[in-house]
Amino acid sequence: MAKLLTGKEVSADIAERLAPRIKRLAAAGVVPCLAIVRMGERPDDMSYERTATKRAAALGIEVRSFCLSADAPQAALEAVIDTVNADDAIHGCLMFRPLPPHIDERAVCDRLAPAKDIDGIGSASLAGVFADTGEGFPPATAQACLETLDFYGIPVAGKRVVVLGRSLVIGRPVAMMLLARHATVTLAHSRTEDAAAHTREADIVVCATGQPRAFGPAFFAPGQTVLDVGINFDEAGELCGDVDFDAVEPVLGSEGAITPVPRGLGGVTTSVTMAHVVQVAERTLEGGR
Amino acid sequence: MAKLLTGKEVSADIAERLAPRIKRLAAAGVVPCLAIVRMGERPDDMSYERTATKRAAALGIEVRSFCLSADAPQAALEAVIDTVNADDAIHGCLMFRPLPPHIDERAVCDRLAPAKDIDGIGSASLAGVFADTGEGFPPATAQACLETLDFYGIPVAGKRVVVLGRSLVIGRPVAMMLLARHATVTLAHSRTEDAAAHTREADIVVCATGQPRAFGPAFFAPGQTVLDVGINFDEAGELCGDVDFDAVEPVLGSEGAITPVPRGLGGVTTSVTMAHVVQVAERTLEGGR
Structure with a gap:
């Protein structure tokens, strides 16, 4: 029998390291907040969203869902991204991909504020991963x-x-x-x-x-x-x-x-997403907001 | 005997395709111009610079050399980059690397205006190569x-x-x-x-x-x-x-x-560099300058 590399233990380890950090943030009046942006109702997206929402709740992380129909125009999606960018209470954004074919995906990814790009979809994060500079977040x-x-x-x-x-x-x-x-x-x-x-x-x-x-x-x-x-x-x-x-x-x-x-x-992916949100929340605190 | 993939023929082919484009630019009063930035006097850099200068002259491309001593401080190099960025007559910049160890190379690369980054050293170009978006220039x-x-x-x-x-x-x-x-x-x-x-x-x-x-x-x-x-x-x-x-x-x-x-x-690398400079020069023309 091959060794089963189950995610539960990895996630538990990540959660354990996150707990005191989320506590410190709470003490400073900051609740880490993840925006989830979804177009349409693909079953894998929906499944991931449910898991993420549950996991976030368990950790003390807020989730705000922004859902658009699968045929929403580019402008509607961009307006959502702008809202996410402008809201100081939102620390990170997870947008499900691939987006529908009528959407210019690269443009939307690059519209997201690099500081909130916790899933590494924008050019700044991509360059960071490619050049191994530690800038941005990896997917x-x-x-x-x-x-x-x-x-x-x-x-x-x-x-x-x-x-x-x-x-x-x-x-x-x-x-x-x-x-x-x-x-x-x-x-x-x-x-x-x-x-x-x-x-x-x-x-x-x-x-x-x-x-x-x-x-x-x-x-x-x-x-x-x-x-x-x-x-x-x-x-x-x-x-x-x-x-x-x-x-x-x-x-x-x-x-x-x-x-x-x-x-x-x-499940580990979800945990990493949460860890990135916490990291951004900590940065806003350091930034003195 | 293995086939020799000599560069001369590749370069001649590139030059042939560039000639009418450089002519059109000249007719519009634009001389494509390459800035070369060098720190110290490494023999491979010097050799490349000589070749590039000769090739540029043959094609009708101007070269401006910015040379610093190997121990020049970061600020001096950044000042050179700022000069290159600010000068509308300069279309592209080639900076020899690796830079000396006391220089923050990534910071300098990212300081260069992306539009003039004809050797693909900045984050925007790197993301373009990694994501295959066609943005920026590849090295x-x-x-x-x-x-x-x-x-x-x-x-x-x-x-x-x-x-x-x-x-x-x-x-x-x-x-x-x-x-x-x-x-x-x-x-x-x-x-x-x-x-x-x-x-x-x-x-x-x-x-x-x-x-x-x-x-x-x-x-x-x-x-x-x-x-x-x-x-x-x-x-x-x-x-x-x-x-x-x-x-x-x-x-x-x-x-x-x-x-x-x-x-x-x-030699082919030199030709590709020249082709990138011409491409930027054409863009500034399209831009109505």
Whole structure:
């Protein structure tokens, strides 16, 4: 049986470190506040929003939801972003993506005030991740991968990592973060020939393509660590990852490790999001507001 | 004998496409102008500056050199950048790096006006390369790699590329540009275990570590394309690349290809720099100045 890298323990650890900080903020009259911006009602967005709202409440973080219909115009979404930017009581903003195809996503992402960009969607944060300057915030999902590896004591430096998927939400940022931690990183994707030949040679495989159970046993080898970023719903409406868990887990063997879906990286991502909100709230305090 | 991917032909092609554009600018009273900012007198910087100045003159592009001593303070360098930013007659700025260790390099790079950042050193350009938005300019050396592959008809999509070196000047940007062109890209570096095992499996290897003749025959295989970005001086003071050319070229075989040093990518980088300057000059014209 491969080791299960469940998210609960990682989240508990993050929450434990956040508690005294949120207490200090409360004592100064500051309640950390997260704005969630959503267009339409995609089930994965809705599911994540419910989890985030529950988690925030448990930690003492406020959530304000801004919901638009899937066909709302660009101007309506921009007006929401402007509201978020202007409201000093809001510390961070999480906007679900991908946005509908009629929206200029890059423009909206860059409209968000960099100081509130706790999910690393704006150009300033992207440059920070790419250049490893520590400016801005990395995307929460990408950081969740690192937090999970660190919590479970899985080394990264000098290891071979293959990242499947090259999105800006997760593939490219996590690749840069792993590179900064001295991994040898390969970015594979839909146009990669024989991706399995790459992944089988890796120490760590990050699956981030958003295709339900796309990666079966042929992609993996004993002793590997598999991070499954996918949050998909299969044809039966069941939540599943990018990895065909039941078929892959036995291949990894007792030296291997894998994040399950559900109960894996999703919850850690939520925790990282909350940690970023708290960080921004602390900065506003330091700023003397 | 491997095919020699000499830069001269690539540069001639770029120059040919630039000539009518520079003519049109001249007719409108605009002489494209490049500022070169240099600290100290490193031989590779000096060599590049001489080449660039000569090339610019041949094309009808003006060059203004700003030289500081290697121990000039941060404020002096920032004053130069401010001068460059403020002067409407200067269209682009090339600043040699790495800067001396007492300089906050990131701060200086971000001080340069993004519109004049023709070598892709500022955060806006970095985000553009990382996110593939087309904003800003990619580093000229990284683009020179792509121009050379394109000129010689070497396909990139679906190919395995290994980039040796992860600097922001070349390794990371060229990796992102190749990824955007659908290559499967591995970033290897000083902490990579058995880098040769990676490079031997690649279709294209980009060598960008700045170590003279660091990569010998064990790193390569028949049929590969090798891009040698290195511009180093060996112990005898001779200009050489990161690749041990004489030993590696025979390994690549008649199906292989390699950029020589000198006479390789260096000249193409200069041409790309000039093309970026012309592009900015055209923008100022469109802007109605």
